[in-house]
Amino acid sequence: MEYRYIKVEETQKKLKARDGSIWPYIPQKTFLEKEMDKESIIFGDVTGQVDESAPRLISMQQGEEKRTMRIRLYRSKLSFFDQVSGYMMAMAPTGKEGYVRVRKKSPLKISIAIGLLLVVLAGGITAALWDRGPSLxxxxxxxxxxxxxxxxxxxxxxxxxxxxxxMNYATQKVDIALLNPEGNECLFKYHIILKDSGKELYKTGLIKPGTAVTSFEVQEKLEKGKYPIVVKVDTADLKDPEKLFNGGAVEAVLEVK
Structure with missing residues (x-):
């Protein structure tokens, strides 16, 4: 079934269909202000999108070409993302005049939905990170x-x-427990530092109470001998590693064999 498009003076807006054709239509505001909705027949909806399942067409002569667009079933209740943009006047095959409603997606509602989704995702990620706690x-x-x-x-x-x-000279590894004693209400981070030069030979990540790094590899090749070192311990809040407490440092000897 084919409906014929009728252009009227109020057609101030344009719908660009998927095939590139342009369809002038009456804006929703004008349609309501002029009370065109009073007892008007609405044949259906157009969106400009391809919908082969829609059996009806609206046709219009554009230059030497005849353009058509599918008319979808009229829906009194729109989905959340849809909005009425306006109306096209048309004539049914029976000769009765009425309107085809122009239905579009609402950019504002889509933006709101995307924004809410991002907020939910951000909240979920934050909650997941919070539940997971600090990176140990x-x-x-x-x-x-x-x-x-x-x-x-x-x-x-x-x-x-x-x-x-x-330290084992061949492997450059040190076997010793850099531990955080059970019962401490804080996180530990160790730094092994050469006392003479201040060079850091190794540092741990965060260590929670009741755990230890029991072996580590020194980052600089050292010859056999004894080296004065400082074992520095940073302490931080269990839930917020950025919140530092008083730490400590002890002098010791690194013996390379």
Whole structure:
């Protein structure tokens, strides 16, 4: 069934169809202000999109070409993303005049939906990161101090002591527990520093209470011998690593064998 497009004086807006044809139409505001909606027949909706399932057509002569556009079924209740942009006057095959409604997607509603989706995604990511907690050193494993010693005073921080760290010359590895004693209410981060030059030989990631990095590789090739070092410990809040507490530092010896 084919409906014939009728151009009227009020057609101030234009719909560009998917095939490139241009269809002037009456703006929604004008249509309502002039009370064209009073007892008007609405044949259906057009969107300019291709819809082969729509059995009816509206046709218009544009120059030497006849252009057609599919008329979709009229929907009294639009989806959230749709809006009425205006109307085209048309004549049915029976000779009865009426209108075809121009239905478009609402850019504002789409933007709002995208914005809300981004907010939800951002909130989900933030919640996931919050639940996951701070990024801990992947090499840290569960570790107990000898005799099961642990910190029983939540107001204090227990720091381990160090005397000599032994490094294997061939592998450049040191086997020693850089630990955070169980019962501490904070995170640890270790720095192994050459005392004479201040050069950092190694640093851990964040270590939670009751875990330790038990082996690490020195970042600089050292010859056999003994080197004065400083073992520096940074301490931070369990949930907010940016919030630092008082740390500590002990002098020790790195022996390369």
């Amino acid at each position: 050193d992947k090499n840290a494993i569960a570790y107990q101090m000898p005799g099961g010693i642990k910190n029983t005073d939540p107001e204090s921080i227990m720091l381990p002591g160090f005397d000599t760290l032994v």
